[in-house]
Amino acid sequence: MTTFSDLGLTPNLLKALDRLGFDKPTPIQAQAIPQVLAGRDLMGLAQTGTGKTAAFGLPLLNRILDIGHPPAPRTVRALILAPTRELVAQIADHLMLFTKGTPVKVQKVIGGASLHKQAEALARGADVLVATPGRLIDLLERRALTLDATGYLVLDEADQMLDMGFIHLLRQIARYLPHKRQTLMFSATMPKLIDEIAETYLRDPVKVAVNPPGKTADRIDQAVHFVNQGDKAKLLEDYLLKHPGEAALVFNRTKHGAEKLMKLLVSWGFSAGSIHGNKSQNNRERTLAAFRAGELDVLVATDVAARGIDIPLVRHVYNYDLPNVPDNYVHRIGRTARAGASGKAVAFCAPAEQDELKAIEKVTGQPLPVIGGTPYDGPVAKPAHAPRRPGQQKPQGARKARPQGDRPQGGKPQGDRPQGGKPQGAKPQGKPGQRGDGKPQGQRPAQPKVAASGNRPPRRQPR
Numbered sequence: 001m002t003t004f005s006d007l008g009l010t011p012n013l014l015k016a017l018d019r020l021g022f023d024k025p026t027p028i029q030a031q032a033i034p035q036v037l038a039g040r041d042l043m044g045l046a047q048t049g050t051g052k053t054a055a056f057g058l059p060l061l062n063r064i065l066d067i068g069h070p071p072a073p074r075t076v077r078a079l080i081l082a083p084t085r086e087l088v089a090q091i092a093d094h095l096m097l098f099t100k101g102t103p104v105k106v107q108k109v110i111g112g113a114s115l116h117k118q119a120e121a122l123a124r125g126a127d128v129l130v131a132t133p134g135r136l137i138d139l140l141e142r143r144a145l146t147l148d149a150t151g152y153l154v155l156d157e158a159d160q161m162l163d164m165g166f167i168h169l170l171r172q173i174a175r176y177l178p179h180k181r182q183t184l185m186f187s188a189t190m191p192k193l194i195d196e197i198a199e200t201y202l203r204d205p206v207k208v209a210v211n212p213p214g215k216t217a218d219r220i221d222q223a224v225h226f227v228n229q230g231d232k233a234k235l236l237e238d239y240l241l242k243h244p245g246e247a248a249l250v251f252n253r254t255k256h257g258a259e260k261l262m263k264l265l266v267s268w269g270f271s272a273g274s275i276h277g278n279k280s281q282n283n284r285e286r287t288l289a290a291f292r293a294g295e296l297d298v299l300v301a302t303d304v305a306a307r308g309i310d311i312p313l314v315r316h317v318y319n320y321d322l323p324n325v326p327d328n329y330v331h332r333i334g335r336t337a338r339a340g341a342s343g344k345a346v347a348f349c350a351p352a353e354q355d356e357l358k359a360i361e362k363v364t365g366q367p368l369p370v371i372g373g374t375p376y377d378g379p380v381a382k383p384a385h386a387p388r389r390p391g392q393q394k395p396q397g398a399r400k401a402r403p404q405g406d407r408p409q410g411g412k413p414q415g416d417r418p419q420g421g422k423p424q425g426a427k428p429q430g431k432p433g434q435r436g437d438g439k440p441q442g443q444r445p446a447q448p449k450v451a452a453s454g455n456r457p458p459r460r461q462p463r
């Protein structure tokens with residue numbers, strides 16, 4: 001069995017791994033670390049949760065520790081680019097844990113935080129800079145740093161960066177980088193454009209893959225529940241009440257929809273928060289920290305939280321709206337069943353979302369088992385949690401008004417200064433005039449009573 005010391009890492013890092021309880025390398029670490037230490041470029045096909053942060057972080061830090069003197073002012077030795085602020089923060093946190101007690105300086109720059117403070121910190125130089133592309137460009141244009149001495153470049157979640165329209169920013173950043181450098185690129189999927197990018201950015205890369213693209217984690221128990229758009233909130237409530245106190249991540253396609261749903265859940269007594277592109281960075285970080293710490297049971301999020309985010313507590317992922325980019329389904333459900341735990345993922349499929357469901361099943365390579373509701377064009381499923389039909393009696397204690405579905409608003413990229421508009425594969429959502437288009441169906445809209453994100457009312461008791 002391979003150990004971390006077999007891989008050639010320095011005693012400083014081995015001590016840190018021991019402290020963190022990393023006993024043995026994960027497959028991607030065992031494959032990638034020796035290659036990166038040997039100076040090779042690398043294309044890693046791996047989803048988050050496979051340990052890829054350490055797979056690129058440890059060998060880079062190892063090489064930087066070997067240098068033995070601090071970086072010059074305003075220079076950066078290794079640049080790591082990631083699509084979302086949350087992912088940048090998470091990568092920087094991990095690297096800081098690995099380098100605790102060493103002189104290695106890890107900095108992060110993200111949108112939504114003080115540009116001035118970031119420029120000040122960079123004036124002293126950084127061994128490793130973790131950044132979202134937009135903020136990095138701002139700082140480069142202000143000459144707050146130079147990438148002339150950057151010998152290492154990591155593109156993490158490259159496929160998401162492309163989906164979010166960052167391709168132009170990446171090209172711009174590449175112009176600031178020296179030609180002679182080591183480049184590592186990680187992607188969870190391998191669309192054709194990633195192949196092309198790899199050709200441009202990498203030189204004779206070693207390829208490592210730990211999960212074929214589109215394969216969802218085996219430990220995730222996946223299912224689809226057919227439900228009209230207007231009944232989704234009630235259905236979500238039913239699921240949440242069945243698993244009291246278990247952390248649930250709910251994905252919504254739009255910022256507005258996520259916020260509205262969060263407020264509704266809070267008004268029903270759930271301890272819920274939301275993160276999406278309309279929230280300030282501070283707010284996003286606070287909410288994520290509260291969810292990580294188990295202070296919130298439910299996090300409603302847009303696809304900003306679909307990738308990279310590592311919250312081992314998440315037991316349930318609800319796809320309240322099906323993603324319009326089918327690969328995002330794989331990323332979303334990958335937020336559960338982490339660190340060896342098992343997890344459940346339920347996709348809520350409204351009549352207008354049948355195409356999205358088909359696209360997801362194509363990507364995952366298998367039909368999702370039906371857990372409730374009636375497939376729109378197939379046999380009647382055994383309804384495990386069938387939504388109430390209009391006119392059907394409400395259970396005792398149910399609230400008066402039922403919530404209305406959120407009408408998808410054509411998913412804008414949620415990240416840091418995206419350019420070039422639409423996510424790949426985006427298309428207009430919803431079919432006006434049909435049931436399931438999110439329009440009220442003869443009921444008054446529910447009025448959420450509590451508005452603030454991250455509010456914690458007393459926990460709702462299961463009925």
Ligand code: AMP
Binds near residue numbers: 021049053
């Ligand atoms: P990542 O895919 O980099 O987001 O890592 C997923 C999770 O696995 C993180 O919580 C890491 O701290 C953890 N992890 C990574 N490598 C190891 C390892 N070799 N042993 C134990 N845990 C690990």
